[in-house]
Amino acid sequence: MAMEVKYGRRCFRQAFNRELRTAFRRPMIHWLTWIFPLLLFWLLSSNFSAGTLLNLPVAVVDNDHSELSRQLIRDLDASPHASLTEWPGGLEQAEQKLRTAADYGIVYIPTDFEADVLAGRQPQVVFYYNALFYASGLYSTQDFTGLMTTLNSQYRSIMAAKIGKQVPTLAQVSLTYQSLFNASGSYIYYQQFAATIHLMQLFVVACMIYVLSRSKPLIYSNSFTMSLLGKMTPYTLIYTTVLMAQIALLVWASDARVVGNAFYMYCVAFFYIMAAQSIAVFLFTFTRSAITAYTLMALLVSIAMTFSGLAVPELSMPLPAQIISNLEPLTHALYAMFDLFLRQVPAQPVASVCALLLVYPLVVGLLVRKRLPARLKAQEAMT
DSSP: OHHHHHHHHHHHHHHHHHHHHHHHHOHHHHIIIIIHHHHHHHHHHHHTTTSSOOSEEEEEEESSOOHHHHHHHHHHHHSSSEEEEEOTTHHHHHHHHHHTTSOSEEEEEOTTHHHHHHTTOOOOOEEEEOTTSTTHHHHTTTTHHHHHHHHHHHTHHHHHHHHTOOOOOOOOOOOOOOOOOOTTTOHHHHHHHHHHHHHHHHHHHHHHHHHHTTOHHHHTOSSHHHHHHHHHHHHHHHHHHHHHHHHHHHHHHTTOOOOSOHHHHHHHHHHHHHHHHHHHHHHHHTSSSHHHHHHHHHHHHHHHHHTSSSSSOGGGSOHHHHHHHHHOHHHHHHHHHHHHHHSOOOHHHHHHHHHHHHHHHHHHHHHHTTHHHHHHHHHHHHO
8 A cells, every 4th residue: 555655656746747847848838827817817907907987978868957957967977987978869869878888877857957956846866877787887876876965965955945944953074084995896806806716717727628638648657547636736736826926916906905814815726726627627538629628618617607696696596597606616716715805714614615626626536537548548549
């Protein structure tokens, strides 16, 4: 038994060192392991560089054209989230812009708006937004509520006098505030964070399919399992390091404060990369060509993003969608990473997530233990 363990360790070490040398000499490996991931990370960062969604196009339908309605439009247009445009075609044209996503919201000011305010009749100014664009549509309304509150306070005494009631004296409150980091409210952080982890899975699966399609030495190894582990371990370490570097850059760029343990984050990233590698092994084993494996990879990665809980909360999904969501390693990795950023998570929940992610390579290992060597031999025979 001791001799078998010693021989297995030697096979692992030989495969590990051989793969490191091979990977260093292959430009494609460099592109897949760190150049493409970091380049795409930079592109995403530049795309989300504003931090939050700003100057979103909003249509205005002003049926009053009074001094008060124009003041309301000027104040809302001066706010950072919305950029207002008044359409002469009225509500019909504005609705068409909303349907085609040319605008994300409509501000509707009714006829006799100023006269009704001065008469104390409390008219309604309505802000419609396109809820299909869950981020853009909602963010276009961010400054509207505060603006209407300010307007109501300014005209409160006039309206009360028209109604015939005495206005009570209000306390003079001095309010100071600072902009605190909010992970779910920061577009650059929330969206790019999820996209970074998701796209890392794409690169891991693509790279491992590429590596396995060029794994002739594994066929002649006396310890296939240990040699396979030795061949894959360098990429596990490289991708874990790249993912942590991307997250560190994102945290630094968005001035985020990490509440949880950074070592726990590294553990989740490590086991997440292992789970993604196991998906690549599964796809390669049960397809006849690398092209077919790449095609299925694109399908699975798309499903992972759809059901990860980012676009639609998992609790809002029907039961079949929830099952698909929990079958994806991306879902568990995202939840764990966000928990570690936002709160002080103890070791036990993190260990549970890591153990769950470890299930993927263990199950795949059982499924491919006989078929993968045969798949590699068949590929060698064809070449």
